[in-house]
Amino acid sequence: MTIVEAPVTGTRRRTLGRARDWWANPWGKPRFLVLFTVLYLIWSIVPILIAIRFSFNEGRSRSTAQGWSLRWYLDDPDLSVRHDPDLRSALFQSLRLAAIAVLVTVPLGVALAIGLTRWRGRGAGTSRAVSLATLVTPEIVMGTALLLVFIHLLTFIQLGTMAQAIGHITFSLVFVLIIVRGRLLAIGPHYEEAARDLGASALQAVRLALLPMLVPAIVASGIVVFAISMDDFVITQFLSSGTNTDTVPVRIYSQGRTAPTPALNALAALTLAITIVIAALAFLLWKAVRAARGQTGSAVQEFAALDADTIR
Amino acid sequence: MWSGSAISAQWYLPEGAGPKALGFWFPADGGGTIGNDLIAIPRAARSPVLAHHFLNYLLDVKHGYDNFANYVGYQPPLTKLDPSKLIADGVVPANLKTAIVRESDFDKGYFPTELSPTGQTEWQNAWAEFKAGVR
C-alpha cells in the first residue's frame, strides 16, 4: 500500500519521497536480504571449493596454486590416496561403517517410527522421549557412555568396527525416526483403515498399504543416515581400536594441522564425492521405481514435501 | 642419551672424522640412570618354539656379540663381554669406555620405574590444569 504524500516542492524532496516509498513497499524485492543470503551462501561454500581445488594441486602446497594434476589422488607413489595405506584404509572403514549403519538403522528406524506413532498406552510417551533424546545429547557424552559400557559391562563387544557400528546406529536412529514419523503423521491412518475394512490384518495393512507410501521418506532417511555416518567423528574416535579402525574424519583430525601434502584434501574431496554420488544414485533409483510403478508427478516435489513435515 | 646410542654414533660420523669426537659421561659412583630393554614371548604367540630358538640364538655369545658389534650398538647381557675385550677388539673406542655396561652397575644405578598411582594422579592433574589454560 503506498502512502499518499502531500505535494512537495523541489526535486530533492520528491526523490526522497520516492526513496522512502521504495523502502517502505512490503511487496518490493527485499534487496538487502537477497544480498545477505547470497553472501552467506558464498561464505559457506567457497572455502570447500578452495580446499577441493588444492586437492588437485600439482605441487605440495595447500595454499598456493601450483597447477593441476591428479597426483594426490592416484599418481604419487607414496602419499596419494591410492597408495598411502592409512588414507585408503580410512576411506574403506568410513564406507564400511556407513553401509552397516544404513542397512541396520533404516529398517529398525522405520519399524520404530510406525510403532511409536500408533502405539497408545503406558510406556509410549517415555519411549518417544527417550528416542528423541539422542538428538540433543552432545556427542562426547554419547561417546563416553558407549566407551564405558563396552569396557565395563558389555565386554563381549570389543572396541573396533563392531563397537563403532553400534555407535553409529544408535546415533542415527533418531533421524530415521523423525523423517518417517513426520511423513506418517502427514499421511494419516486412512489408507490402513481402508485396508482393514477390506479384510487385511494389521500386518498386511502396514506392509501393503502403508509402506509403499513411505518409500520417499525411507529413501530420504537412508541418504541422511549415510551422510551422518560418513561425517561422524567423536563416537568413531572414542570407540576405535587403533589406526586400522580410523575413518576419514578421524584421519583428518589427526593429520589436519600437520598434513604435509594435499593428499588429505584429496581424501576429503573423495569422501564428499562418494556421499553425493550415493545420494544421487538412491534418488535416481527411487525415481526409476516410481516410473515403473506408473506414478506421475515431480519426484523432486515429493521429496521436497518431506522437509515441511520433518524438521519439527 | 643411552650408552648404546653413544657406541653406535661412531657409525654415523661424517667422512674422515674419527670416534675421538665422541664422549660419554656417567657418574663415577655409578649413580646414574640405568635401564634395559626386554624381549618377551606372548602367551598367545603362534610360534613359541621358534621364539625360544630365537632367544637362544641372541643369547649365544658369538651371535650376541656380532649383533652388538655390527648392528645395534646396544650391549647384550653377556658376561663374556668385559670392557677390556671390547676395547681390545676395537668395538668400543677407548674414549667411550664409560659407555660399557657392567653387571655391577645395576646395583648402584637408578632404574626408571612407573609412577606410583598417587604420582600418576598428580601428574595427570597437573597436565590437565596446564591444558585448561589457567594462567
Add this chain to the structure above:
Amino acid sequence: MSDRDRRVGGKQSGNAFWAGLALPGVAWLYLFFLLPFYVILCVAFGTVDPIFQTPAPEWNPLQWNTSAFEFVFEGLFSSGAAFQTVFLRTLVYVVVATALSLLIAYPVAYYVARYGGRWKTLLLLGLIAPFFISYLMRMLAWINLLQDDGWVNDVLIWVGILDAPRNWLDGRASSVILGLVYGYIPFMILALYAFLDRIDRSLLEAARDLGASPFQAFRLVTLPLSMPAILAGVVIIALPMFGDYYTPDLLSQSPSTSMVGNQINLYIRGGQQIPVGAALVVVLMMFLAVLMGYYIVSTARAQRRLGA
C-alpha cells in the same frame, strides 16, 4: 487423536502389534543409550583399582563413592581453578558463537522462508549442502585458509589491513569462534527455516494494513511469532557446541582456548582418572539438562499438536 486413529491404532490386540513393531528400536535405545548413562554414573561414583589402575565401577547405588565428584566440584567452585576457568570459557564461546550464528542465520532463513518463491528448492539445496560435507572437512578448509601462507593472510595484506602475515591458528579465540559458527550454523538455519516457514503471512499483511511501519511490523508481529523458531535453533546448536573439543584442537592448539570437551577427552582417554572424566560428563549433562528438557517437552507438545 481422532477416533479413526484409535480404531487403527488403539484396539487391544492392535496396540500390542504397534508396541511390538517399536520394540526392537526401543530395546536398542534402552540397551545402547540409556544403560550406558547408568554405567557413566557407576564409573563416576566408583573407584580406581589400586593395582591395575583401571576404573572399578560401583554398581550398587548404596555404595557410591563421591570422591571423583568432590574433586570436580572443588575444581569448579574454587576461583581460578582449572575446571571453573574452562567451563566459563566454554560458556562464553558458546554464547558468542550462538549469538553470531543467530544474527547470520535469521536473515537467511527469513529470506528463504518468506521470499524464496521460485528459487526455494535451489536455495534449500544450498543450505542443506553443508550436511553432506563432513564437519572435519569444513574445518580443514579453514585451516588451509588461515595458515600463515593462506589466502586469508594474502587477502588481508593485499587490501592493506595487515603488513605481515598474522598467525591465526595458534591460540586465537576468534578463530575458534569462527570455526564454531561456520560449523554449526547450517543446523540453526534449517531449524529456523522450518519454523519460519509456518508463520502466517496474512498476519503480517494485517499489521501493515493497520498502519505499522515495516520495522514495527517486524518487531511486534514477526519477532514474537519467531520465538519458538529462535529457541529451537539456539538449543539445536548450543547443546552440541558445549561438547565440542575438535574445533579448538584443529583451529588453535593452545591450552588458552580449550573447552570443556578437551578436559573430558583428557581425563577419559588420557590416563587413570576415568572416574573424574565420567564425573565431568555427569556435571555437563546436569548443566545441559535444562536446555534438553525444554527441547524434548516442546517437541513432544508440537508433535501432539500435529495429531500424533
